[in-house]
Amino acid sequence: MIAHALALLLAAGPASAGADEHLLAGAQRFREGRFDEALVEFRVAARLGAAGTDPYIASALVKLERFDEAVELFGGDDAPGPDPLIDYYRALACWGARLYGCADRLLAGIGDRSGPRVAGQAARLRALIAAELRRQPSQSTVDWYRGRCADEKRSGRAALGEAFCREAASLAARRGDGARGGATAATASGDGGGSR
Amino acid sequence: MTLKISAAIAAGLLLAGPVFADDQDQTRTQDPLETKDQTRDRIQLRDPAANGLGTQVKQQAREQAKGEGATGVGDQVRELARDQARDETRTQARDRVREALAEQAGMPADHAALPGDGAGEKAADRHAAQARKTETERAALRHTGRKAAREQMGEGQGTGRGAGGGRGGMMSGSGPGAGDCTQAAETTRGGDMRGTGGMGPGGMR
Numbered sequence: 001m002i003a004h005a006l007a008l009l010l011a012a013g014p015a016s017a018g019a020d021e022h023l024l025a026g027a028q029r030f031r032e033g034r035f036d037e038a039l040v041e042f043r044v045a046a047r048l049g050a051a052g053t054d055p056y057i058a059s060a061l062v063k064l065e066r067f068d069e070a071v072e073l074f075g076g077d078d079a080p081g082p083d084p085l086i087d088y089y090r091a092l093a094c095w096g097a098r099l100y101g102c103a104d105r106l107l108a109g110i111g112d113r114s115g116p117r118v119a120g121q122a123a124r125l126r127a128l129i130a131a132e133l134r135r136q137p138s139q140s141t142v143d144w145y146r147g148r149c150a151d152e153k154r155s156g157r158a159a160l161g162e163a164f165c166r167e168a169a170s171l172a173a174r175r176g177d178g179a180r181g182g183a184t185a186a187t188a189s190g191d192g193g194g195s196r
Numbered sequence: 197m198t199l200k201i202s203a204a205i206a207a208g209l210l211l212a213g214p215v216f217a218d219d220q221d222q223t224r225t226q227d228p229l230e231t232k233d234q235t236r237d238r239i240q241l242r243d244p245a246a247n248g249l250g251t252q253v254k255q256q257a258r259e260q261a262k263g264e265g266a267t268g269v270g271d272q273v274r275e276l277a278r279d280q281a282r283d284e285t286r287t288q289a290r291d292r293v294r295e296a297l298a299e300q301a302g303m304p305a306d307h308a309a310l311p312g313d314g315a316g317e318k319a320a321d322r323h324a325a326q327a328r329k330t331e332t333e334r335a336a337l338r339h340t341g342r343k344a345a346r347e348q349m350g351e352g353q354g355t356g357r358g359a360g361g362g363r364g365g366m367m368s369g370s371g372p373g374a375g376d377c378t379q380a381a382e383t384t385r386g387g388d389m390r391g392t393g394g395m396g397p398g399g400m401r
Contacts, residue, residue, distance in 0.1 A: 020282070020289040027292035031299055038296075056293050063300060085294060088301055100308050121303050132308035141312035171310075 019050035026056065035063040059089040067096030068152075068160055076159030078102040078166070080109025088118050095125065099163050101170045104129045137171040145171060 026041030039060035046053040054073055061070035070093035078094065078101070081087055087106050094102035107122040107129075114122070145168035152161030 020285045023289035024285075024292055027289065027296040030293070030296040033300070050289075056297070059297055085297055085301065089297065092304060095304050095308070098309075098311055100310070115298070118298070118301055121301070124303065128308050132310060137310055138312055141310045144312035 019045045019048035022048060023050055023053070023056075026060075030056075030060065030063075035060050039064065055083070055086045055089070058093065059086070062089050062093045062096065065096060067093050068157070071097050071099065071102075071163055072157045072160040074159075076102075076161075076163040078105040078163070080106060084110045084114035085118065088114065088122060091122070091125070094163070095129075097160070097163070099167050100129045100133060101167050102163055104133075133174075137175060139175070142168055142171045142175060 022041045022045035026038045026045060029035070029038035029041055039057060042053050042056045042060055046057065058070045058073040061067075061073065070089075074090045074093055078090075078099075081090070087110050091103045091106035091110070094100070094106060104126055107126045110119060110122045112119060145164050149161050149164040149168055152158075152164055154161075
């Protein structure tokens with residue numbers, strides 16, 4: 001049904017003036033918690049020529065718990081961006097994809113740049129990540145990340161694959177077997193941990 | 197000769213008479229409160245060689261519009277107004293999106309759990325169970341939707357038709373029924389996931 005509506009809207013022709021209306025509609029749906037509809041609105045706005053909509057689309061994907069897609073759309077990078085609010089959603093995408101190192105780096109970059117609520121949440125999430133990462137990661141954990149790295153690269157999601165590779169390397173380094181990581185990642189059969 | 201000249205003068209005076217009379221009338225009807233500028237404007241308007249002010253502005257606008265590469269003043273003003281309105285809408289749209297994002301920026305409901313060890317496997321199991329539950333709910337909703345559509349069609353076609361009417365209803369109702377059902381399922385899934393699983397890896401993946 002949604003795809004149908006999208007097709008109809010796109011068939012109406014390029015009307016870039018309407019892109020902002022779709023952004024507004026997307027904002028309204030997002031606010032109401034209708035994230036699937038917000039996602040469609042943001043995508044229509046993007047098709048109609050609205051620039052810079054990827055973070056909005058990815059944020060809607062985060063709320064729809066489609067974390068892998070969100071990480072890919074956000075670019076998989078974990079360097080803080082100009083907007084701390086978007087960085088928070090990037091961190092949530094990483095968290096959902098179990099890229100805790102990525103999430104932690106993004107949350108650390110938020111600091112005082114955002115409002116008190118998001119800053120407080122970021123601090124709490126960092127504490128949770130720190131507690132989980134306090135113990136040494138198991139070999140199976142590292143292998144899981146390496147498998148996902150190979151899987152995602154093979155399936156064409158380069159940014160997501162790279163994010164898993166970085167995570168694997170970081171965890172492997174903490175185990176002291178970083179040198180082994182590259183070779184294993186390259187030859188990983190890509191079981192994917194059975195969670196996808 | 198003298199007579200001829202006198203007759204010509206007399207005729208000239210007769211012809212000029214009404215003109216002088218008109219001038220006197222005009223002088224009489226002049227507004228005593230009229231300013232010097234207004235008087236000038238009025239005189240200019242009466243001058244057959246000069247156009248009125250409105251006509252002049254229109255003429256200028258026409259000339260500007262005719263110029264190569266130039267648009268009329270009105271067009272330029274309208275274009276500027278459109279640009280400004282578009283910028284305002286764009287800024288407003290992005291502000292609204294940011295507000296919505298800020299409002300919905302919640303916490304993930306589940307703990308951080310590295311995959312591949314005990315906790316991770318449990319999380320994966322939870323995710324699989326959640327996925328099964330979601331699929332079951334969706335199937336149930338699809339079924340309910342089709343059933344409702346079938347019943348509706350059956351009622352619409354009359355109860356006397358019995359089973360045959362019901363089957364026909366199912367066929368024709370499957371399109372919209374399925375669509376509504378899918379949307380309902382998406383909504384239900386979203387609500388359920390948010391409510392029970394949250395955003396963390398344990399409940400979600």
